[in-house]
Amino acid sequence: MDSFYDQGTLVAVLTTQPLDRLLDYRAPEGGCFQGAFVEVPLGPRKVLGVVWGPGKGDFDYAKVRSVIRVLDAVPMRDELRSFLERAGDYTLTPMPAMLRLATRAPGLGEAPSMRRIYRLGEGEPSRLTDARRRVLDVLRDMGGLALTQGELAEAAGVTPSVIKGLAKLGAVREEDAPRDTPFPRLDADYGGKDLAEDQAKAAEALRAGAASGRYGTVLLKGVTGSGKTEVYLEAVAEALRQGRQALVLLPEIALTAEFLTRVEARFGAKPAEWHSGVTVTERRRVWKQVAQGGAQLVVGARSSLFLPFSDLGLIVVDEEHDTSYKQDEGVLYNARDMAVLRASICSAQVVLASATPSLESWANADAGKYTRLDLTSRFGAAVLPEMRSLDMRGEDLPSNRWVSPTLQAAVRARIAKGEQAMLFLNRRGYAPVTICRACGHQIGCPHCDARMVEHRFLQRLVCHQCGETIPKPETCPSCGAEDKLAAVGPGVERLAEEAAALFPEARLAVLSSDLFGSARALKEEIVRIAEGGADIVIGTQLVAKGHNFPLLTLVGVIDADLGLQGSDLRAAERTFQLMRQVAGRAGRAEKPGVALLQTYQPEHPVIRAILSGDEEGFWKAEAEERRAAGMPPYGRLAGVILSSTDVQEVFDLGNAMARQDAALRRVGAQVYGPAPAPIARVRGRHRVRLLVKAPKGVALQPALAEWAGQFRLKGELRMAIDIDPQNFF
Ligand code: ADP
Numbered sequence: 001m002d003s004f005y006d007q008g009t010l011v012a013v014l015t016t017q018p019l020d021r022l023l024d025y026r027a028p029e030g031g032c033f034q035g036a037f038v039e040v041p042l043g044p045r046k047v048l049g050v051v052w053g054p055g056k057g058d059f060d061y062a063k064v065r066s067v068i069r070v071l072d073a074v075p076m077r078d079e080l081r082s083f084l085e086r087a088g089d090y091t092l093t094p095m096p097a098m099l100r101l102a103t104r105a106p107g108l109g110e111a112p113s114m115r116r117i118y119r120l121g122e123g124e125p126s127r128l129t130d131a132r133r134r135v136l137d138v139l140r141d142m143g144g145l146a147l148t149q150g151e152l153a154e155a156a157g158v159t160p161s162v163i164k165g166l167a168k169l170g171a172v173r174e175e176d177a178p179r180d181t182p183f184p185r186l187d188a189d190y191g192g193k194d195l196a197e198d199q200a201k202a203a204e205a206l207r208a209g210a211a212s213g214r215y216g217t218v219l220l221k222g223v224t225g226s227g228k229t230e231v232y233l234e235a236v237a238e239a240l241r242q243g244r245q246a247l248v249l250l251p252e253i254a255l256t257a258e259f260l261t262r263v264e265a266r267f268g269a270k271p272a273e274w275h276s277g278v279t280v281t282e283r284r285r286v287w288k289q290v291a292q293g294g295a296q297l298v299v300g301a302r303s304s305l306f307l308p309f310s311d312l313g314l315i316v317v318d319e320e321h322d323t324s325y326k327q328d329e330g331v332l333y334n335a336r337d338m339a340v341l342r343a344s345i346c347s348a349q350v351v352l353a354s355a356t357p358s359l360e361s362w363a364n365a366d367a368g369k370y371t372r373l374d375l376t377s378r379f380g381a382a383v384l385p386e387m388r389s390l391d392m393r394g395e396d397l398p399s400n401r402w403v404s405p406t407l408q409a410a411v412r413a414r415i416a417k418g419e420q421a422m423l424f425l426n427r428r429g430y431a432p433v434t435i436c437r438a439c440g441h442q443i444g445c446p447h448c449d450a451r452m453v454e455h456r457f458l459q460r461l462v463c464h465q466c467g468e469t470i471p472k473p474e475t476c477p478s479c480g481a482e483d484k485l486a487a488v489g490p491g492v493e494r495l496a497e498e499a500a501a502l503f504p505e506a507r508l509a510v511l512s513s514d515l516f517g518s519a520r521a522l523k524e525e526i527v528r529i530a531e532g533g534a535d536i537v538i539g540t541q542l543v544a545k546g547h548n549f550p551l552l553t554l555v556g557v558i559d560a561d562l563g564l565q566g567s568d569l570r571a572a573e574r575t576f577q578l579m580r581q582v583a584g585r586a587g588r589a590e591k592p593g594v595a596l597l598q599t600y601q602p603e604h605p606v607i608r609a610i611l612s613g614d615e616e617g618f619w620k621a622e623a624e625e626r627r628a629a630g631m632p633p634y635g636r637l638a639g640v641i642l643s644s645t646d647v648q649e650v651f652d653l654g655n656a657m658a659r660q661d662a663a664l665r666r667v668g669a670q671v672y673g674p675a676p677a678p679i680a681r682v683r684g685r686h687r688v689r690l691l692v693k694a695p696k697g698v699a700l701q702p703a704l705a706e707w708a709g710q711f712r713l714k715g716e717l718r719m720a721i722d723i724d725p726q727n728f729f
């Protein structure tokens, strides 16, 4: 049971302000519980905090101020406090930043906000117009349930004044009701599907886990279209039967619409949603209801891991290999790993679902730390697409054209049959480089060491690092030549232009995250495509992520070699995953699919592994290489990025850190660098990186903390430590 602090007792409060310690306050009138959300004075301000434990009392009691008030929210549970502390220790993140992650709902402390609702009243209007009758009919159909004015006006097809008029006559009753209402109950037994044999077996194992009340992690590896979602929804169902909550993490907001529909079909109602596209009031409702147990299932982005669940029993990480689970700014955490940590603290089950798991998860299953369940065939009549390489060395292509004649013919054949084709290119924008034909100058970002990418849709050049945009210049900024600026290389927008010229009769849809003003617009486009509203889909990485396009039978990968360039530790793994994922978009319904990979190096071991489908072979080889090199997951890495506007200052610090490495050497860790980061300047700040490599199983974080703690960050200097870095930029 959580401790209670009587009025006047000293309590230690963690605030969201960037302080390096807890602050003592006196418990307010009426006392407070451990974990209580409170408002405390800090200098002249009032700030949000959580009662973290008993006060230290190393301050003159007379000077200790009092908690201003306890907020109207369920106190933070021990489980979440402990999760925040351990996640903070793991990622070397100060606690105030961890608390900010857990309180991302505005207006937490405000009194419950109210809204006006309408239901059927007693009175009868003397004059019954058509519009009035429609309003009353809608309310009668609701069987006593209430609607907001907006909902009612829309359902009845009337203006709000009609409703107001009826309210005055008493025919409609107006009431105020709290806005933060619980979510509709989900029925675990509402609409389950008949499962295929291997699905049923996997579901049974997941159900047993969810019913155990213990921690456990399962790697659910199933080929694309095998029905992983149907299977893990059975684990969700079991968690609900146990009276516990479930969380499903999706890598992409655009996937939620389809998923919500499936949840509704399975459980009879929609779950709570948590991501950046959710309105402020709805976020607050979700936050509160999750804490009060009024939300049984949350579907969300990685930040939903920090919600105040009252009894979390299951976390599903769908497409667990997806790199977007790693947060690359602010608190650098990997949601997949944090899901496992939180589950181990609250005795919950984790399901990591993927057709192409990360090497980390594969290795954990291999070592017996995770249970592995496999679904090896597609559900129903669907079969896995055939994958073939298309050797570009033998294709006759004019310059500035990217769709080979062979691929063109394949696309035409599909469209002629009324099926869909997809052209995949993992590059946003029109062209990655703008070059001056007169002097050779390439237009770069004024603040970063990066080229500006032309986005013709926006009619601007955009820096993909810092987001800076400039209108496309008429003359070369370097030599002043007119009409000499040329676009070099393809992006999806340029590919779309080529496709429009090649297939003038076809309906094209371009899917790239930057082409849509809102998540909603993107969702609608995805639904439209799924329903057959396009013949050719042209897309970036976005399309590789789990969308279901039943009519799609051909995937053409424009540049299968793209990800193999560069020295990234995970280049092979990423290319393998991405190619197999994108190929998996084809032939998900009855008609079989084909994936054609345009490549200049069909003999490359990774390309061969992708085509052969020998996944276990690929992972074993990749694992062996990493093991031999002592690289993750068989060794540990931490990246340190130093940055400053002053290039000398940042190198000086880097060199000092490389020299004074005793704390690291004590645990057997080594420092590499300093070296200019692959992108050496971002937003006008020079960047230098050090890499720390350590054997697996050593206490790396305390050593890192001790090592980094020796250095004062003066002036403009910043340091970011990235544990288990995923991207090396
Ligand atoms: P995955 O997540 O493995 O790619 P999905 O769960 O999306 O696969 O399933 C692929 C398709 O097959 C979906 O349209 C899904 O509704 C359908 N499906 C899968 N299992 C079943 C089942 N047991 N009964 C009916 N339809 C199913």
Ligand code: ZN
Residues within 6 Å of the ligand: 445, 446, 447, 448, 450, 463, 464, 465, 466, 467, 468, 682, 683
């Ligand atoms: Zn920039």
